[in-house]
Amino acid sequence: MRQSQLFTRVERNAPKEEVALNAQLLTRGGFIYKNSAGVYSYLPLGWRVIQKISAIIREEMNAIGGQELLMAALHDQHYLKATGRWDVPVVFKVVSGEEKVPLFNMSWTHEEILAEIAAQYVHSYKDLPFSAYQIQTKFRNEPRAKSGLLRGREFLMKDLYSFHASEEDLYRYYAEVAKAYHRVFERCGLKAYYTLAAGGDFTLSNTHEFQVVADVGEDTIYVCEKCDYAENDEVSKLEDGGECPKCGGKVSVKKAIEVGNIFPLGVKYSEAFNLKFKDETGQERPVVMGSYGIGISRLMGVCAELFHDDRGLLWPAAIAPFAAHLIVLPGADATTGAQVRARADALYNQLTAAGIEVLYDDRQELTAGEKFAQADLIGVPVRLVVSPKTGTQVEIKKRSDTITTLVDFNQAEQYCIQK
Amino acid sequence: MRQSQLFTRVERNAPKEEVALNAQLLTRGGFIYKNSAGVYSYLPLGWRVIQKISAIIREEMNAIGGQELLMAALHDQHYLKATGRWDVPVVFKVVSGEEKVPLFNMSWTHEEILAEIAAQYVHSYKDLPFSAYQIQTKFRNEPRAKSGLLRGREFLMKDLYSFHASEEDLYRYYAEVAKAYHRVFERCGLKAYYTLAAGGDFTLSNTHEFQVVADVGEDTIYVCEKCDYAENDEVSKLEDGGECPKCGGKVSVKKAIEVGNIFPLGVKYSEAFNLKFKDETGQERPVVMGSYGIGISRLMGVCAELFHDDRGLLWPAAIAPFAAHLIVLPGADATTGAQVRARADALYNQLTAAGIEVLYDDRQELTAGEKFAQADLIGVPVRLVVSPKTGTQVEIKKRSDTITTLVDFNQAEQYCIQK
Incomplete structure (x- = not known):
């Protein structure tokens, strides 16, 4: 592309209102524009980086059998009410001109939507397992939207959901996704630690996060310097300088940014949306689900935080505009x-x-x-x-x-x- | 793709709650899933069609110099208040948990957003002309969301915006976009009439719509059978069976669906967002804008309405899944x-x-x-x-x-x- 045609320009000075380095660098280069706190537009250069990251993610998700789709962003209230998530503070709700009562929430995650869709198609154990994913905008009412692309109220995410006849099969696929995630982050030039983290109300057990070490990270993780075993401080009993429970190596504490997460969901969403299947014996059982996210716009922000010098950005070749x-x-x-x-x-x-x-x-x-x-x-x-x-x-x-x-x-x- | 892996299934019977033929056919084939009135998810087969249509549009928009970006979907209230569009009934507003007063609207169109962005980069006549576009979800509170993909409350749209130093230059580009639009519709297998339509408050003059003749169309157009000249009945003084004002051919009245539109916006948005440039004489003048839309999900719906027989869908090769x-x-x-x-x-x-x-x-x-x-x-x-x-x-x-x-x-x- 001829730069004379590119409508954005490089800005000599850092934008006054941006605190986060990633937002400063990406704004100066003409990659992003801040529309309001935590809400950005991706300008032509930034959109090219987002598309490069998305292409890598698509390749890796397709390679593990993920089927791409695009789900609705307006979520009728019946979805979140069915799982008790309608009044979660992070949810943005939508009102129309005449009405005073919100009827929709804006897509903040899609477990409910895909569980309902899957219930239309899954009847037998022969219909399982499968996985589906999308690249889509998510909306979350973040009170701390001050970290540029690291914590947005509107951000781009890849979310994959998997559907299984058993917990065993879920964990088999969970391990496959973990490998695919490592490939995604490596291809983006990032070293991500597979980190044990807390389970939520809706998960079978602990979950795993992919954490990239960075001084600006909001998370604290304990990392083994020898075997890369890692735990989030929310669940960890490890200590800085202590011994790795896996290999005996030395553990050190680091600040880190979560770039991906994977959740063994179990049957909570299946039960809420009547997502059942008949097993080999004809018995009806709820489908076992997993969900897996990667923050795409956050990845761009992480790369800006990590790959720069005092003269500007230093894009890895695979995701350079x-x-x-x-x-x-x-x-x-x-x-x-x-x-x-x-x-x-x-x-x-x-x-x-x-x-x-x-x-x-x-x-x-x-x-x-x-x-x-x-x-x-x-x-x-x-x-x-x-x-x-x-x-x-x-x-x-x-x-x-x-x-x-x-x-x-x-x-x-x-x-x-x-x- | 192996069909044994595809998680959707073909449905023998038409869905009861769908009136529109396009929604019936696309639901039965496993292309779409209805989440609520006017709100659909695009399942793997449907998403493939959407991606084919999007690829054609990208090629044609890039060929006329359009620079792709992705703008914010959450629009801070200052945008629409600046142009008096905050209380338009079609606007969905967003409230967060604690607040009672909406602070955002959901993206229903992006003139305001891009005018503000452009104001950061345009200073001189040398920065003009340029155009930028995106493929994005739009949200409109449609009271008549009963036509499947033809009239959604959430839908996919390509919107292009152009920026010029003069009205003459705007109209030069306007003609280029019209040609590109004809190529897009032809490549999708559709014959679209370039139809004179009414101007709104924010346009310089009349606008143009691209109309595809279809019995289910909500619009009525007068079409010359000889030279394809067309007028929307809202502005037309033509009559069924009458004489074409351009070539003297016979005019007939048709039902039609609008698949694209182009608006000469003039300087209304530039003035609202201080989007000015210095001309060759050093004089400061407002930038002249145009905007141009194509409904991508609607195009899929139109193709389903037009390309089928009693056994199912008949996709044109260029957009087949x-x-x-x-x-x-x-x-x-x-x-x-x-x-x-x-x-x-x-x-x-x-x-x-x-x-x-x-x-x-x-x-x-x-x-x-x-x-x-x-x-x-x-x-x-x-x-x-x-x-x-x-x-x-x-x-x-x-x-x-x-x-x-x-x-x-x-x-x-x-x-x-x-x-």
Whole structure:
């Protein structure tokens, strides 16, 4: 994409009203816009990152048999009343013009909705197991919406739900999901600890969270430095410097951000929505459910918190908005400038034709320093510069590096493809 | 996808509570689930159709320079109060647990949001023109939500907004969008009339609607049978059987469904959100805006209304959930049955490896008649049957046709690729 066409601009200064670093960096780069506390719009650059993260999640969820759908966001009151969650403080309720009494809540989670849908299709043990997921906006009335994308009142989430004939089968799939989640976070460049956490009213037992260590994290976890075993401090009896109960390694305490969670739900939702099946003996039994979430917009926020330097963002290649940032510096001389522009245009066309996503800073009137500073703020992994000095070649530099190299156009193409 | 894995099932009977044909057909096929009046979930088959339609729209919007983003769904009250739309009856408002007074409305349209965002980035005539769009859920408190996907309280919409230095430039782009819209509807298999319609309070002049002729349509349009000129009856002085003002052809009156609309907004939103630019002379002027919508879930409903026969749906190839529906009929003999299944599996693998999206009815215990009837309800364009009678070949049939042909696997692959 030509940067002259991109309607957002990089902002020199951090936004005054944003406390969280992720919100500052993402706002300055033109990735997000704050509409109100905890409510953001994803601008073209930010939406590209969200789409990259979503594509990774789709691949991994499809690989474990997840069927994608999109469920309703307006939830009729019968759903949450059936499970006693209608008056949970985090629920936003919806009123229409004439009415005073809310009839809907806004989608804050979808166990009730999918349990009712599944009840229409599941009758026999032969219909089980299966899993379904969606990527959708969730709405939660967060009183502490001050952490940018880490804690939103409106945020993007992937939620997967699974349906089983037995607890054993649920836990078999639970382990599969855990592996898929590790792949998702690894592909996003993140190390996530699989962390034992408290069960809620609606779970069979303890649950598990995926926690990424970060100073701004709201959670405290105990992590074994040797085997990565981890517990959330809400359930843990471990101590900082103590011994790992699994391998005897040294445990240390860390601040962390929850990026995913998995819940063995059991039969609570099935019972509320008459989701039953006939087993091999003809006996009717409630379906055993699990639910599994990943905060997609929060993942973008976590990456901004962790992957930056004092010049701006440093996107991992897999979720960067573009693979390469091509900058043309035509220089002062008009004749040379036209030749330099033609060469940069040719490189842009060559890379684009090869399927490489390139942000092309073709803007006039900006100095080299301004273009470089803005590119650093945006944080695309590879920077390419075409100038009077580069001749028929192009200067290549990793965003995370300071070394520049002159390569020819085909080498640049190969380099970007290998990313 | 193996149909034994698909968690939805085809329903023999039409749902009792659905009046609209599109809702009946889509519910029976397992495309949608009704959560409450005018509120639907898109099940795996339906979500595939929605994604196909969305992909077509994205291609066409990107081709005219539209930049994709995703804007907030929770709209702080300052947005609609600034333009006097806070108390529009169609607006759903949001209340949180403790509060009695609504602070947000749910996204019913996004002119206000994007005007405010644009005001942060637009300063000079050099920043114009540009356009941005999103595919997002809209919420409208429809009192008449009885037409299935044709009139929802929650629905999927593509909304594009454009920003210009002059009305002339707006109308230049307006014509480009109209062309792109025609391509979108044609690719979805629909003939849409570009129809003159009434302007609202916030538009420069008349607007245009894209209308698809259908008996269930809520709109009445006058259409020239010769040149396709069309006017909505709200603005029209034409008469059934009268003369076309453009070409002199014969005008006839039709019932129609609005599938898209385009509005020349002018400067109302720019003025409300201080969206100004400096022109070439340094003078500050308000930005001229346009907005352009396509109802994505409604398009799926329109296709169901128009493309079916008495056996079920008939999806156009471009938006069908799958390109081919492969059915295996192993027969009564176990040995032959195993061979037939192996052949069908091989064809499924071959087609899938070639990138063809196949729904594979590998289910046991269903008769040929049941499988055929269910395939007809789902409406995939091409049906492939492997049975003891087909030998090393496969029987191929168009959903819209009754003629079956025996072809070899490679011919079947070629046929599906050409679709």
